[in-house]
Amino acid sequence: MERWQTIIEPFRIHSVEPIRMTTVEERQAALEAAGYNLFNLHADDVLIDLLTDSGTGAMSRDQWAGIQRGDESYAGSPSWFRFLAAVQHLFPFPHVIPTHQGRAAEKILFSVVGGPGKVIPNNTHFDTTRANVEFTGAEAVDLGIAEGRVPAVRHPFKGNMDLEALETLLQERAADVPVVFMTITNNSGGGQPVSLENLRGVRTICDRHGIPLFLDACRFAENAWFIHEREAGYAARPVLQIVREMAELADGMTMSAKKDGLANIGGWLALRDDTWAEQCRNMLILTEGFPTYGGLAGRDLEAIAQGLEEVVHEDYLRYRIRSTAYLGERLDRAGVPVVLPIGGHAVYLDARALLSHVPPLQYPGQALAVALYREGGIRGCEIGTVMFGRHPDGSETPATMDLVRLAIPRRTYTQSHVDYVIEVVRWVAERAGELRGMRIVEEPPQLRHFTARFEPL
Ligand code: F0G
Helix, strand or coil: CCCCCCCCCCCCCCCCCCCCCCCHHHHHHHHHHCCCCHHHCCHHHCCEECCCCCCCCCCCHHHHHHHHHCCCCCCCCHHHHHHHHHHHHHCCCCEEEEECCHHHHHHHHHHHHCCCCCEEEECCCCHHHHHHHHHCCCEEEECECHHHHCCCCCCCCCCCECHHHHHHHHHHHHHHCCCEEEECCECCCCCECCCHHHHHHHHHHHHHHCCCEEEECCCHHHHHHHHHHHCCCCCCCCHHHHHHHHHHCCCEEEEECCCCCCCCCCEEEEECCHHHHHHHHHHHHHHCCCCCCCCCCHHHHHHHHHHHHHHCCHHHHHHHHHHHHHHHHHHHHCCCCECCCCCCCEEEEEHHHHCCCCCHHHCHHHHHHHHHHHHHCEECEEECHHHHCECCCCCECCCCCCEEEEECCCCCCCHHHHHHHHHHHHHHHHCHHHCCCEEEEECCCCCHHHCCEEEEC
């Protein structure tokens, strides 16, 4: 037991960004101009921006120093070698292929290993991963455990793969499966972790069928911290070792450095297989750049290298995971329905439960997200029927859940910002019965949540 209960931010602030204060009337006008789509807002009109934790964190003094040191040589830059060493220190894969962000790594890998007739299992595909799999004509299958699909059910590793379902799929179709993926932590399923035990189980099944295992490792450090905190036998194991243990179980990874790289841009693809690596590098040169910089400037490579060193510090991870849980637990205790247990990078509000009077096809998640912005200037993100309800054949059905994700940028907001968020969410939740649903007045054929325009009913 620690002597003091308060977990402080393990940093001081050395450069600040102003927040522009706005009134409810100003925000209502901004909403009307944006067609009630929070992606259309000017970020200057947002007080607390919880749209995403991707690329929105604050960099450290040492990362900014790295940016000064960045070497922009086209080939063989010292910044590349620093980046390579930092990646391989955590993930000792022989081939590391730098990309401008995570989805570029996905695009390259799936162009090489995907294609019509193939099927890629994952605990839960993130939407860009699914889109990149499907773009090649392959099928993306989610095989997360059943507990992961029920917001109120508690499980320490809700991101786990359903091993039986994986075994059944591979018994039937192993020849069509080029790779099995595990997303750590599981973003679309609530930022929930995967246990090492489950990862080992997946590895055993993959070995039995001779199929490589890859990690979508965007939030690998957060996942490792949950293992450190929750998995029997790991409390005394350093996070760095847990990360390496996860890496050892895999044959490769895709990564968005915008999350646990603590950087504003960047990513990579890393793998063991020489033949795949050569094909991927050829694709990289076509779409991203030369293999020693990918889609990145030398200074970005430096920022990521330094970020990777900082992200496995236990003081940082304790603060990070605790501060997300602080927000979620306060809301839970106040009776606001949230996905439980609280995940690593975000708190997910259960809008379908809170706005039970609004049918899913009237978008309770969008109605709640809009209300949080109007009342308190907080920008979250609907993850529900707006995002997933429209199908390629033109039909529309409710998504599995209607959630609003409040994603926490890394090292960016203080506890008083979070206390304010709690106050606003509680105020809106107490009046949720008065919120009306929404109607879509304009939508594009794909990924409608980014650009659709809405009207309150
Ligand atoms: N995989 C996961 C699990 C992700 O969460 C993301 C991005 C990606 C891949 C793609 O990485 O953005 O660098 O191309 N998630 C962000 C989010 C966008 O808001 O959750 P990227």
